[in-house]
Structure formats: structure tokens, C-alpha cells
Amino acid sequence: MSNEIKTQVVVLGAGPGGYSAAFRAADLGLEVTLVEARSTLGGVCLNVGCIPSKALLHVAKVIDDAKEMASHGVTFGAPEIDLDKIRAWKDKVIGQLTNGLSGMAKMRKVKVVNGYGKFTGANTLQVGDTTITFEHAIIAAGSEPVALPFIPKDDRVIDSTGALELKDIPGEMLVLGGGIIGLEMGTVYRALGSKVSVVEFADQLVPAADADIVKAYTKYNSKNFNIMLSTKVTAVEAKKDGLYVTFEGKNAPANPVRYDKILVAVGRKPNGNLLDAAKAGVNVDERGFINVDKQLRTNVPHIYAIGDVIGQPMLAHKAVHEGHVAAEVISGLKHFFDPRCIPSVAYTDPEMAWVGVTEKEAKEKGIAVETATFPWAASGRAIASARTEGFTKLIFDKETHRILGGAIVGINAGEMLGEICLAVEMGADAEDIALTIHAHPTLNESIGLAAEIYEGSITDLP
Numbered sequence: 001m002s003n004e005i006k007t008q009v010v011v012l013g014a015g016p017g018g019y020s021a022a023f024r025a026a027d028l029g030l031e032v033t034l035v036e037a038r039s040t041l042g043g044v045c046l047n048v049g050c051i052p053s054k055a056l057l058h059v060a061k062v063i064d065d066a067k068e069m070a071s072h073g074v075t076f077g078a079p080e081i082d083l084d085k086i087r088a089w090k091d092k093v094i095g096q097l098t099n100g101l102s103g104m105a106k107m108r109k110v111k112v113v114n115g116y117g118k119f120t121g122a123n124t125l126q127v128g129d130t131t132i133t134f135e136h137a138i139i140a141a142g143s144e145p146v147a148l149p150f151i152p153k154d155d156r157v158i159d160s161t162g163a164l165e166l167k168d169i170p171g172e173m174l175v176l177g178g179g180i181i182g183l184e185m186g187t188v189y190r191a192l193g194s195k196v197s198v199v200e201f202a203d204q205l206v207p208a209a210d211a212d213i214v215k216a217y218t219k220y221n222s223k224n225f226n227i228m229l230s231t232k233v234t235a236v237e238a239k240k241d242g243l244y245v246t247f248e249g250k251n252a253p254a255n256p257v258r259y260d261k262i263l264v265a266v267g268r269k270p271n272g273n274l275l276d277a278a279k280a281g282v283n284v285d286e287r288g289f290i291n292v293d294k295q296l297r298t299n300v301p302h303i304y305a306i307g308d309v310i311g312q313p314m315l316a317h318k319a320v321h322e323g324h325v326a327a328e329v330i331s332g333l334k335h336f337f338d339p340r341c342i343p344s345v346a347y348t349d350p351e352m353a354w355v356g357v358t359e360k361e362a363k364e365k366g367i368a369v370e371t372a373t374f375p376w377a378a379s380g381r382a383i384a385s386a387r388t389e390g391f392t393k394l395i396f397d398k399e400t401h402r403i404l405g406g407a408i409v410g411i412n413a414g415e416m417l418g419e420i421c422l423a424v425e426m427g428a429d430a431e432d433i434a435l436t437i438h439a440h441p442t443l444n445e446s447i448g449l450a451a452e453i454y455e456g457s458i459t460d461l462p
Ligand code: FAD
Pocket: 012, 013, 014, 015, 016, 017, 018, 035, 036, 037, 038, 042, 043, 044, 045, 046, 048, 049, 050, 051, 053, 115, 116, 117, 118, 140, 141, 142, 143, 160, 161, 181, 271, 274, 275, 306, 307, 308, 309, 314, 315, 316, 317, 318, 319, 347
């Protein structure tokens, strides 16, 4: 039996972008239908992305911290790993959040339709046997991992979703791609007992970040990972006893190397090509991205797009803010998506976090900047935590001394970054930050101290 739904706003995809848009539109009094192919809300982020990876990184951190304690006089026994319980913990975290979203949808009377939606016209979508007629649509279809065609299909070759399933702990694991997702999952498997190698085609890990913060991360982790930079994988042969990988490049081993598992983490591709968007007149580029204006409108004025499907950076918090703007514009508010900066965080150990203009970008774009760095070797809190490998860097406009960006490498860098985001967004200058009294002893102090160094009021660092 076919169903018909008429709605003011249909949202296609219930990830961070989609549910945020749907909830904001409903809060603004619009009648909303949310279409989602998965059985739970939350998209990649809650089901197979941000949240499960952080639940597992929490486990990894406790294991590492317990080991490290031995050098401060407290020795714990070797960890006993119960994979079923770790998986259950991760699934509980996911369930708590996705169920929470279902409750929030219900509370707002957002109608949730389960199934894969495709456009059939400029005002119609088909989801299984349900036809949805809409006044406005928001495409929030997200992205999926890129697969490499030359790698054989094999259970031992996994992507981030497979890595989060945590089926086993391989003895030897290769992480193909030294970006954020690969390093986070590598951190988890390394802490659980795998020997992890990372191969990266570029000459540094996390190529988007400034070289200095990545260098500090890489130095700290030289004992934890076998890192092969400026190197690529050219072939993988699946044999009974393992996956044999051939490398090429600066740090390539001479002969094929055997691994028990390969995690392919070479990026994500947008889902724009899977929606029959052309039937609604919406342009999708050859890579699957959908172009939008600053109000998140596609080339079809009553159809909007948000999140990973509209481009980089593919991050949940960007999708959330875009979702809010799209919903507000549909409800008649004159809002724009025009942030000064969008933060990036690698929740690795140590964490790497950066926001606004990077030094690399300033150089490329010819922006005259000056930087100030506070080394954590001089931070009481970092010393007391035995984690002095980090540093905090602020990037200022050379002429106005306004803060344009910043980067932190060290424990809790992601939490600390918020202050720099606010400073950039508010247009603070070095004096504003230097005069702000930070609590002592905190790692956040390093932000104020970096600004004081820039202002010239501190000159005697070790
Ligand atoms: P998605 O979350 O991709 O959701 C899209 C949803 O749409 C999916 O549920 C999909 O099933 C559904 N869908 C697609 N097409 C259709 C259709 N035609 N019909 C019905 N439903 C459809 N970002 C961060 O900011 N911080 C992190 O720490 C972080 N960690 C990550 C870790 C991993 C392992 C991964 C893979 C990603 C991580 N990300 C992180 C990225 C983050 O998950 C994405 O940027 C975010 O989920 C994008 O949100 P979205 O709303 O655009 O789409």
C-alpha cells in the first residue's frame, strides 16, 4: 500500500546536519519530515564516526595513563582486554545518544520516515512506497569512506566503520592514510595491543595542519607507531596467512610486508550523486558535492544542502551550524552561514587542534602574520601531568595584532581550542588575550601566556 505525506520541510539524512536542521525548523513552527536510511538517527557521527571513535579513544587513554603511572610510583597489572565488553560500552554510548535524538524528534513532532529517499521531481521525494510532497527540502546526505580500487575485497581490509566494529585485535595493522580518522583509530588499536604502522603519501601526517604541531605529535609517537611518510601503497596481495603490501617512496620497505589487517583511511566522498538530484533540477558536481550559496541554497531556490555533501571541512560542528542556518532561512529569517573560523581537532595522543588561518595558509595567501608560541615545557600543569611535549601557538595579523588563528598540540588541545575560536570570532587582539586572567595552573594558561610573549611582557622562557 502506498503512503502519501505532504510536508512543509523535508530533510534528507539525519546526521548532525539533518537532525539539527529538522529540530530548528520544527522549533520555528514548521511542519517537518526527516528521512533516514539507517534504523537510528544521528548519521555517521553518532553511529559510525565521532562518538564511537571517542568512546574507544577513552578506553585507549585509560590504558595508556595506567601504564604511564608506573613511572610515578603506581603500578597496575597488565590490562585484560574483553572485546565484547568494550564493544558493549561503545554501543551503549551510541544508543544513549541516538535514542535521545529519537525522543527529541518525537517531542517536536518531527515525522521520521525510515528508508532511502530519492528525488522524483522538484517537489517530490520517493522513500520506498512513500511519496513525500514538500515545499522546501534540505539535503543532508553526508559522505562515505573512499575505497581504493587496487586493494582486494577481503574481510581483513577495513574502513573506519569496520575498524569501529572492533572484531578483533590484529597483531600487525597497517593504517593507510595518516589523516585524522586513521590516526585516531590507530591510537585505539595500538593501545589495545596491535603493532600499528602508518603510511602517508604526503611528507607529514595530517597534511591540513601546520608542520610544527604535527612534528611534535610525530616525535612523541615515534615509539608508538612505525610511520612511513612520503610513501604510498602500490599493491596488496591477499594470501591465507596475511595481506602482503608493496610500498613505493622515500621510506618504502624493499620487500612486501605482511599485515593481519589494513585500515583504509584515505578520505571520504560525498553522497550527492546517489539522490537522483537531477530530477529535482539540483546540480551535483562530478565528485558528488552540491554547490550552495551563503544561505545554503542550491541552484533550485527551495532546495537547500548542508554538511559533508556540500564540501570541506567534513566536520559535524560545521554541519550543525549549516543545518540551523538552512532551517532559519526557510522560516523567513535573514541568516547566513558566514563563520570566521571552523575548528579542527585530531583526538589523538597528544591531541592536535587548530583553527582559523594556519601559518601554511597565510604563506600561500600572502597574509602577513606573526606568531607567538608557548612551550608546555614551561607550563606547571603540563609538568605536573608529565606531558610537556605540547605547545600553544597563536597567529596574529602583523599590522593590527588581531588574532587570526591558533594551533595547539598536547593533551586536551581540543577542549582548549574553544577559547581561541571565540577570540578569532570576536576579533580579539593580542592585548585582549594577554589581559585576560587565566586560572592557574591550567593548560589554558598557555593561551594567555603566548599572547603575553607576543606583547613582549614575558621574555624569560626556559
Ligand atoms: P552524515 O553524518 O554523514 O549523515 C548523513 C545521513 O544521511 C546518514 O545517516 C545516511 O544514512 C543518510 N542518508 C544519506 N542519503 C540518504 C538518502 N538518500 N535517504 C535517506 N537517508 C540518507 N567530525 C567531527 O566534527 N568530529 C569528530 O570527532 C569526527 N570524528 C569522525 C570519526 C570517524 C570515524 C568518521 C567516519 C567521521 C568523523 N567525523 C567527525 C566526521 C563527521 O562524522 C561528519 O562530518 C558528520 O557526520 C557529517 O554530518 P552530515 O549531517 O553531513 O552527514
